Amino acid sequence: VHLGGPRTLTTNLVLFTLGVYVLQLLTQPTAPSFRGDDGFVTNWFSLYGNALTQPWRLFEFLTYGFLHSPHDFKHILFNMFGLWMFGRAVEARYGRREYLAVYLLAIVCAGAAWYAAELFTNKSQLPIQMLGASGGLSAVLILFALNNPRQRIYIWGVFPMPAWIFAIFFVGTDVLGAMDRTSRV
Numbered sequence: 428v429h430l431g432g433p434r435t436l437t438t439n440l441v442l443f444t445l446g447v448y449v450l451q452l453l454t455q456p457t458a459p460s461f462r463g464d465d466g467f468v469t470n471w472f473s474l475y476g477n478a479l480t481q482p483w484r485l486f487e488f489l490t491y492g493f494l495h496s497p498h499d500f501k502h503i504l505f506n507m508f509g510l511w512m513f514g515r516a517v518e519a520r521y522g523r524r525e526y527l528a529v530y531l532l533a534i535v536c537a538g539a540a541w542y543a544a545e546l547f548t549n550k551s552q553l554p555i556q557m558l559g560a561s562g563g564l565s566a567v568l569i570l571f572a573l574n575n576p577r578q579r580i581y582i583w584g585v586f587p588m589p590a591w592i593f594a595i596f597f598v599g600t601d602v603l604g605a606m607d608r609t610s611r612v
Contacts, residue, residue, distance in 0.1 A: 436523045437514035440530065441507045444560060447493045448503050455497055465497055469558065474538050476545040476555040488542075492534030494558035506560045509597075513564075513571040520574055529570065530563045537562020561601045568594050 447468070454466035464470065474491035478484055495503035518526040541557050549555065571578075572594035580593040588596075 435515055435518055436527060437511055437518050440514070441511050444493050444495070444503070444507060444510075448495050448497075451494060451497045469494055469497055474542070474557040476542065476549060476557075478542065488535050488538040489531065491538055491558045492531075492560050492563050495560070496558065502559060506564055509564050510560065510567060514567050516575070517567050517570045521570075529566055533566030534560065534563040537565070565598050565601055568597055 451466060451468045454468045456464055456466060465473075472487065472490035472494055474487040475484075478487050495506065514526070514530075517529075521529070538557065540562075545555055572590040576589060576591040578590040579587045580590050581587055582593070
């Protein structure tokens with residue numbers, strides 16, 4: 428017996444991303460080897476600032492969006508909680524196929540925007556690493572806020588805020604985080 432009806436695509440995306448995270452953790456080096464070695468899965472599927480110099484690695488523009496920092500559990504926790512909270516409503520409104528297309532395209536576009544910014548600021552295309560689902564989550568949150576601008580979002584379950592203000596705050600924080608030169612997220 429399956430309680431709660433059919434499983435949503437959002438739940439499948441969250442479970443898939445959690446599974447990838449487990450693979451990231453399992454392939455981490457057991458002993459510190461060299462700076463930047465986060466294990467096979469993280470190293471191979473992250474987006475790097477020199478990706479276009481190796482066109483056979485264009486898959487990085489999508490795969491980085493399913494990775495999360497193996498050193499910071501909060502990264503995956505908040506991203507997947509946000510995706511689950513807002514993604515279900517967006518999926519219900521647009522349908523599975525359109526929702527998946529928007530989510531994946533947002534990951535690719537966010538990666539391309541990050542890449543263009545890195546190319547512009549680091550003209551040498553340094554192999555700087557990027558990972559995380561924040562670009563896809565941002566698109567889902569923006570769609571949620573556009574469709575439900577007055578929906579109250581409770582920050583930490585206490586502070587009420589309209590969805591449109593929360594979306595602006597989240598996306599602004601995300602953009603600032605992407606510009607942080609000390610973070611790969």
